Amino acid sequence: MINNVVVVKNLKKYFPLKLPWLEVVLKKEKPVVKAVDELSFSIKEGEALGLVGESGSGKTTVGRSIIRLIEPTSGDIEINNTNIVNLKNEQLRQARKEFQIIFQDPMASLNPYMTIGKSVMHPLEIHNIGTPKTRKEMVLELFRRVNLIPEKEFFNRYPRQLSGGQRQRVVIARAIITNPKFIVSDEATAMLDVSVRSQVLQLMLEIKKEYNLAFLFITHDLASAKYICERIAVMYLGKIVEIAATRELFENPHHPYTKILMSSIPVPDPNFKKEKIIPKGEIPSPTNMPTGCRFRTRCPYVKKECEEIDMNLEDLGDGHLSACPFFK
Amino acid sequence: MINLEVKNLNIKYRTRNGTVHAVKDASFFVRKKETLGIVGESGCGKSTTGHAVLRLLPPNALTDGEVVYNGSNILKYSNEKMRQLRGKDISIIFQDPMTSLDPIMRIRDHFFELIRAHNPKAKEEEMREMASNALESVGVSAKRLDNYPFEFSGGMRQRVMIALGITLKPSVLIADEPTTSLDVVVQEQIMGVLKDLKQTQDMSIILITHDLGVVAEVADSGVVMYAGEVVEYADVQNLYNNPLHPYTQLLLKSVPNIKIDDMELRYIPGSLPDLKNIPQGCRFKDRCPFVKDICSKKEPPIFKIDEREVRCWLYDK
Structure with a gap:
């Protein structure tokens, strides 16, 4: 049996809104932005779950709160059978060895004054893995693995001397050097050019297999997610609206939002006639969320009943869940 | 009817570390009611080209060549005449609507x-x-x-x-990555707006983007740039269905697609050459699978095939 590495239950992240002081005095209940609302999912060993949605859907907030870079409001997060929600400072610091994150902008995630060799060695020092001598060896070996060759030369280079793709390779190397069980990748390929993007995707795919990693692959690009992920969850305004195995999601998308997302990916073929479903308007402000189904203000198939439904995920069979009870 | 034509445009940036030849010998034109897409990866000179048309480059840029609009070369216009032209005859929209x-x-x-x-x-x-x-x-x-x-x-x-x-009501609109900072769903809406405008406003659009999908959907013809050079120039049908230049072929294959049965990740090995230090010969030769002896000796000129243009020795007759 394959174990679940990550189990997230009823994760909530509410951000309090700033109010003028008079309203703070008068109002009893503080208004909040429900960035992530009652999210549950799990990721198995060696499995990648894609988290796809537009900006403002809360996907980055999910990625950051499940590794406690920001504190979740409530919910349970089990990584490697440890509930990390209640861990205190030192315990949490030690647990971080098991989970790492790759951010979108590699230039911003590398210290410009540190050689990349030192940057990648840093996690080993923090977690006290190996001796100073073996540490350097480990870094060099990993550099060879992520194709930063000649590795001895790269060890002494600074981030500014590298191209975007190479920098992202460094960040990937740093994320896996502590041998983690779980990696969050937050739009890691969004800033890269087309000819390089696939190289980095390929590297992530290989690393995932070799280290048998659980992966949370956050992206706005369904097409990139297809190559990496076994399953994909589609998010809209803090809720998962659909989750299914990748092939199933592409062949039988159920939720109207998923269909819209699919139809709006530009296809590099002038003769490709696709069925265009264009929604009304843009993602509403999360401070003023629609009642009932959160997507109903833009949904082309909206009905009256949509004002009253809860967005509960219903099972359509084989682990394909969707939050739209009407659409067939 | 040709609305705007760029002829042999060369742009060099003078920097402290030497001269960067950012755009080399670019030529293309756009007709009324047509959209021309300029595609390429970052650093290929596509934005520099677009900005040069309106003379918006910083003072350390040296521009050479011709931009012909209404029968005259606007690169020779006085500053005041140029000011009158901007916004009224040729206007530009930038990538980031926030700034x-x-x-x-x-x-x-x-x-x-x-x-x-x-x-x-x-x-x-x-x-x-x-x-x-x-x-x-x-x-x-x-x-x-x-x-x-x-x-x-x-x-x-x-x-x-x-x-x-x-x-x-300008007759040319330059759109520099107009949808890059937007979500796919909103991008689709904005592209719809651009398509309508071309018809209703009797206007030419020069669309600068890195997204080959966007060009396929909106443009009539396309210019592919690599490391400061136009490597291929053709109408959109030919460009996508029968790409000639190896770079265009590989680039098209490396775009992540949404066909579920195609799970192979393809990419172009290597990386862009350093523009300060251009190697002799073809700029794509280190990454090209069809490389020949001549490629490292001489820089390929533009070869014309029917109505198309391609900068590659494979098409030398």
Whole structure:
């Protein structure tokens, strides 16, 4: 049996809104932005779950709160059978060895004054893995693995001397050097050019297999997610609206939002006639969320009943869940 | 009818570490009611080319060649004549709608400033009328003229930018990565706006983007740039169905697609050459699977095949 590495239950992240002081005095209940609302999912060993949605859907907030870079409001997060929600400072610091994150902008995630060799060695020092001598060896070996060759030369280079793709390779190397069980990748390929993007995707795919990693692959690009992920969850305004195995999601998308997302990916073929479903308007402000189904203000198939439904995920069979009870 | 033509455009940047030849010998044209896409990866010179047409480059840029509009070379225009041309005959919209609008000016004042720059005596009702028409044509209600930029979402701001770009009914609109900072769903809406405009406003669009999918959907012809050079120039049908240059072929294959049965990740090995230090011969030779002896000796010229152009020794007859 394959174990679940990550189990997230009823994760909530509410951000309090700033109010003028008079309203703070008068109002009893503080208004909040429900960035992530009652999210549950799990990721198995060696499995990648894609988290796809537009900006403002809360996907980055999910990625950051499940590794406690920001504190979740409530919910349970089990990584490697440890509930990390209640861990205190030192315990949490030690647990971080098991989970790492790759951010979108590699230039911003590398210290410009540190050689990349030192940057990648840093996690080993923090977690006290190996001796100073073996540490350097480990870094060099990993550099060879992520194709930063000649590795001895790269060890002494600074981030500014590298191209975007190479920098992202460094960040990937740093994320896996502590041998983690779980990696969050937050739009890691969004800033890269087309000819390089696939190289980095390929590297992530290989690393995932070799280290048998659980992966949370956050992206706005369904097409990139297809190559990496076994399953994909589609998010809209803090809720998962659909989750299914990748092939199933592409062949039988159920939720109207998923269909819209699919139809709006530009296809590099002038003769490709696709069925265009264009929604009304843009993602509403999360401070003023629609009642009932959160997507109903833009949904082309909206009905009256949509004002009253809860967005509960219903099972359509084989682990394909969707939050739209009407659409067939 | 050819509306704007760029001939042998060369742009060099003088920097402390030497001269960078950012655009080399670029030539293309755009007809009325047509959209020309300029595609390439970052650093290939596509934005530099677009900005050079309107002479918006920084002072350390040396521009050489011709930009022919209305029968004359606008690179030779005086600054004042150029100022009159910008916005009225040729206008530009930029990638980031957040930084393109002044945060402390109402939307209407952006329009008024633009209109007054070309007609200082314009009356307020007249200007309101023009601004309302422009806004409505991109799908924004004229009621929002009195709002500030922060009251708009990213997609709506980009619509406002497009409206500003077309207020004075220019005959060429340069769109520099107009949808790059937007979500796919909003991108689809903005592309719809651009397609409509081309028809209703009798205008040419030069669309600069890194997204081959966007060009396939909107453009009539396409220029592919690599490391400062135009490597292929053709109509969109030929460019996508029968790409000639190895770079175009590989680039098209490496775009992540949504066909579920195609799970192979393809990419172009290697990386872009350093523009300060261009190797001899073809600029793509280190990454090209069809490389021949001549490729490292001589830089390929443009070869014309039917109506198409390609810069590659494979097509030397």
